[in-house]
Structures are given as C-alpha cells and as structure tokens.
Amino acid sequence: MLLETDVAVIGGGLVGISVAYGLAKRNVQSVVLDESDGAIRASRGNFGLVWVQGKGLALPAYTGWAMRAVEQWPELAARLIAETGIDVGLTQKGGLYLSRSPEAFEQRARDLAAVQQRFPGDYEFDMLDNAAIRKRVPEIGPDVVGGSYSPYDGQANPLRLLHALHRGYLARGGRVLSNGGATDIGQRGDKFVVTTPGGQVVARRIVLAAGLGNATLGQMLGVGIPVKPVRGQILVTERVPPIFDIAIEQVRQTEDGTLMIGGSWEEVGFDLGTTFDVTRRIADDALHFFPFLKDVRIMRSWAALRIITPDAAPVYEEVLPGAFLVTCHSGVSLAAIHADETAGWIADGAIPDAMRDFGLRRFAGSQ
Ligand SMILES: Cc1cc2nc3c(=O)[nH]c(=O)nc-3n(C[C@H](O)[C@H](O)[C@H](O)COP(=O)(O)OP(=O)(O)OC[C@H]3O[C@@H](n4cnc5c(N)ncnc54)[C@H](O)[C@@H]3O)c2cc1C
Structure with a gap:
C-alpha cells in the first residue's frame, strides 16, 4: 500500500490524535500512524488531571502555556460532545x-x-x-x-478524551493506520517517506508524536530526542x-x-x-x-x-524542515492547546519564535 497525504502524524496517543484532530478542524489532510494493541501507551494509563499548579518550575515559559491550555479546555470538551456525543467529564473546580x-x-x-x-x-x-x-x-x-x-x-476522563478525539478526527475525514508503526523514515525530494508494516506513507510534513517511541524516530532522522x-x-x-x-x-x-x-x-x-x-x-x-x-x-x-524530558516540560521543535516534534508529559492537560495552536503551527509549517524556549536546544550539553 502506498498512501499520499499532506501530514503524517506518527503516534496515535493523546498527543498525536490531539494534533491530528486540530489539523482536521483546519481541513488539512492527514494520516495518523499508530502501532497495534500491544503498544506502550501513557494515554491509556494516566491519572486524568487537567493541571497547572507546579508547572514551569524548571522551564518558566511552561507556566503560561499550561494556563492557556486549561483555559481552552472547556471549548474542546463542548466541541467534542457536540461532534461525537462523548462527554469527556471535564470539571475545573480547582x-x-x-x-x-x-x-x-x-x-x-x-x-x-x-x-x-x-x-x-x-x-x-x-x-x-x-x-x-x-x-x-x-x-x-x-x-x-x-x-x-x-x-x-481540574480533571477529565482520559480514556473518553482519547476516544472522542479519535472519533472526532475520523468524522472529519481523518485516517488512522493501526498497523502503522514507523520502521523507517526517508526523504524523497521535499517529501518524507514513512515505512510501516502496513505500507508506505508519503507526506509533505511529519509530526513526531510517538511518546517514548520518539527516541527511535529521532534516530531514524539523525536527531537526539531525550525522552x-x-x-x-x-x-x-x-x-x-x-x-x-x-x-x-x-x-x-x-x-x-x-x-x-x-x-x-x-x-x-x-x-x-x-x-x-x-x-x-x-x-x-x-x-x-x-x-x-x-x-x-x-x-x-x-x-x-x-x-x-530532562526538565519534564514539553518539547516543540522542527527537527528537520517539515518534521515537527511534539512531546510532553501532560498530554491530558495540554490536549486543548495541542488540538488548536499546535496543530496551527503544523498547518502553517512553522513553530512561532515565541515558542523557542520549548525547543531541543535547551538540552544541549545535558545529554
Ligand atoms: C501514571 C501516569 C499518570 C499521568 N497522569 C497525567 C495527568 O494526570 N494529567 C496529564 O495531563 N497527563 C498525565 N500523564 C501523562 C499523559 O498520559 C501523557 O502525557 C500522554 O498520554 C502522552 O501521550 P502521547 O501521545 O505522547 O504518548 P502515548 O500515549 O504513549 O502514545 C504514543 C503512541 O505512539 C505510538 N508509537 C510509538 N512508536 C511508534 C512508531 N514508531 N510508529 C508509530 N506509532 C508509534 C504508540 O503505539 C502510542 O500509541 C500521566 C502519565 C502516567 C504514566
């Protein structure tokens, strides 16, 4: 199988599916490549807190980012219930x-x-x-x-969130390949070619959103990703x-x-x-x-x-032209902002300068 798309999102946990949902909302064509059932997934085993307190101790820019993320959560929860019928159980009472x-x-x-x-x-x-x-x-x-x-x-039901984002993404024409574990990433002209057991996917842009699997994806691209x-x-x-x-x-x-x-x-x-x-x-x-x-x-x-990551804060980085790394420890808390602003950067093809504190460069010398 050979599939051509605009964006290949590698990883179908909370981070990848939030970004993919946001791309679909912007009418950007994408495919989510995910591993099959036995995969390691933080998104299926977490605590469900939608949390700000304490964030930013090691990376000050993270405080404002987390605050914006939780402010956007009610809109995401309302949108998901309207589009998918799934109530993700958000409460924000402190x-x-x-x-x-x-x-x-x-x-x-x-x-x-x-x-x-x-x-x-x-x-x-x-x-x-x-x-x-x-x-x-x-x-x-x-x-x-x-x-x-x-x-x-506050808090939410993380399994329902994962389900709702998948359902919302599919309803907007998104595609998930669940036999899609990336085993190789190559480049052909200005496109990426991602090889999976289910076939190859050719995409103009890729998003590395594979959680702990990002370290291996980084090796495929010659980039160190410290997770x-x-x-x-x-x-x-x-x-x-x-x-x-x-x-x-x-x-x-x-x-x-x-x-x-x-x-x-x-x-x-x-x-x-x-x-x-x-x-x-x-x-x-x-x-x-x-x-x-x-x-x-x-x-x-x-x-x-x-x-x-070494400072437990998120990383947003264009590791190669067109290849975007999105990874974090708080994929529930940050789901709404990933499904909106972060997806917007991928759609526009650039991470704004204002986000440079979140890049990989901050770990230079500490790896
Ligand atoms: C015990 C615990 C409690 C937590 N509590 C909270 C909390 O209260 N609030 C909060 O906000 N966060 C919490 N988290 C963190 C949250 O669960 C994660 O931030 C979030 O799930 C990360 O999502 P992810 O998509 O990056 O990773 P994952 O959910 O791990 O998903 C990664 C996906 O990538 C796929 N993948 C891997 N390699 C490849 C490859 N080569 N090709 C294709 N696909 C690949 C995997 O199959 C998987 O589906 C907690 C985590 C844990 C473990």
Whole structure:
C-alpha cells in the first residue's frame, strides 16, 4: 500500500490524535500512524488531571502555556460532545496537592512562590493548613500538614478524551493506520517517506508524536530526542458515593465514583509491572491523607510509563524542515492547546519564535 497525504502524524496517543484532530478542524489532510494493541501507551494509563499548579518550575515559559491550555479546555470538551456525543467529564473546580510532612509542605510553598514570582501575569495559589482544607474536604486526615490549592486545576476522563478525539478526527475525514508503526523514515525530494508494516506513507510534513517511541524516530532522522520512561503505579477502588468535588493530585474521584490513588515515580526502564512494595506505599499515603479509605476496597492496579524530558516540560521543535516534534508529559492537560495552536503551527509549517524556549536546544550539553 502506498498512501499520499499532506501530514503524517506518527503516534496515535493523546498527543498525536490531539494534533491530528486540530489539523482536521483546519481541513488539512492527514494520516495518523499508530502501532497495534500491544503498544506502550501513557494515554491509556494516566491519572486524568487537567493541571497547572507546579508547572514551569524548571522551564518558566511552561507556566503560561499550561494556563492557556486549561483555559481552552472547556471549548474542546463542548466541541467534542457536540461532534461525537462523548462527554469527556471535564470539571475545573480547582486542585489540591497534599503534603505529608512539614518539610514537604514548606518545599511546596517555596516552589509555587518561585513559579509565581517568575510568571509575568496573575498566578494564584494558596497554601492551606489542615483546618483550611477540612472546610473544603471534611474527610481529610487529622495528621495531614496541609496542601497547596490552585483555582486553575481540574480533571477529565482520559480514556473518553482519547476516544472522542479519535472519533472526532475520523468524522472529519481523518485516517488512522493501526498497523502503522514507523520502521523507517526517508526523504524523497521535499517529501518524507514513512515505512510501516502496513505500507508506505508519503507526506509533505511529519509530526513526531510517538511518546517514548520518539527516541527511535529521532534516530531514524539523525536527531537526539531525550525522552525516558518513568513508571507510575495507580490503584483504583470500588465505587463510593460522591466525596470530593475538587481534583486532588494523590486521590481523585472519577465521575463514576471510583477513587484513583497514585502514583509512584520510578525509573525502571520499560517495565510495566506493578509491585507490592510500591502499591503498599501508595496505599499507606492515601490512608494518611484520607483515613476513611480503610473501609474501601481496592479493585485493581496498573502501571504506565510517563514520557519525561530532562526538565519534564514539553518539547516543540522542527527537527528537520517539515518534521515537527511534539512531546510532553501532560498530554491530558495540554490536549486543548495541542488540538488548536499546535496543530496551527503544523498547518502553517512553522513553530512561532515565541515558542523557542520549548525547543531541543535547551538540552544541549545535558545529554
Ligand atoms: C501514571 C501516569 C499518570 C499521568 N497522569 C497525567 C495527568 O494526570 N494529567 C496529564 O495531563 N497527563 C498525565 N500523564 C501523562 C499523559 O498520559 C501523557 O502525557 C500522554 O498520554 C502522552 O501521550 P502521547 O501521545 O505522547 O504518548 P502515548 O500515549 O504513549 O502514545 C504514543 C503512541 O505512539 C505510538 N508509537 C510509538 N512508536 C511508534 C512508531 N514508531 N510508529 C508509530 N506509532 C508509534 C504508540 O503505539 C502510542 O500509541 C500521566 C502519565 C502516567 C504514566
């Protein structure tokens, strides 16, 4: 099979499909090349936070980008429900990050103050003690020191988001090749030729949006792309009546009543296993934060791999003329802006100068 298209988006996780959906909205013809069912996908194992707080500590430009991204989320959610009938369960009622020790609480306060100080606009956050949290979340444990609150944060259902973006993209004439793992990328004249088990795709532009697979795609193009896996283990409880109406980074209630508890941060390579020691530690933290959980049953656990750059912030870079790298750790939080502005850069064929802080050059010398 030989397929010609304007843009080949390599990777059909949240990042690739957000960009492809945005291209389709602009009537740019594209094909999404994705691997088959056994592939490693962060998009199917994440926590579903739509989050700003803390972003930008290592890369100040990321704060404003994340704030713009969450501001655009309601429009994306409304568009997806209108176009696909899928409600992605967005709520944006603020977010809480709990600290287990006084030292952790103080460090959090310093970090958010640093983010606030470097941000050129308004950046609100509050450090809440136990009594202040209790007013909003009466179930908080008596020994919890406190936590940080941000009004910008929220949550959504990440699996429905992935499904809705795929459905919306297909409805606008997009095409997904699910036997489309790229094994080679060559150039013929001013076009790219992407080889996959399902055949070749010829495209004027390509988007490298393959998550952890971007490192291999970079090798095909002779470009170093520093992404590494960081494992997160998550526990899920049985359904319980509504408890929290705000998003909490460590324990969040989904719209169907289950509680998601997470997640670890482990550098163990491409290992997707769950381990007893880590799930026990996660459960122990959760019991400290919310003692009522001792009566709630854990139903399942899983692990997924985060896609982490050296500063954990996104990368947007035209690695070769016409070849755009889009990768990040927060593909849920950034979905709306990827489906709009980022898709616009690909459609226009250039990443704006204003985004240069997000380029690969910032890692020069650190690889
Ligand atoms: C435990 C955990 C919790 C998280 N919590 C949150 C959260 O609360 N909020 C948030 O915003 N983000 C969260 N994330 C991050 C979020 O899940 C990711 O940022 C997002 O899923 C990344 O999407 P992606 O498309 O880049 O990668 P993936 O979902 O990994 O998708 C990459 C795709 O590329 C395909 N691919 C790979 N190689 C090739 C190739 N050669 N050719 C074609 N296709 C290829 C793969 O098959 C896959 O489908 C979390 C992640 C984890 C692991």
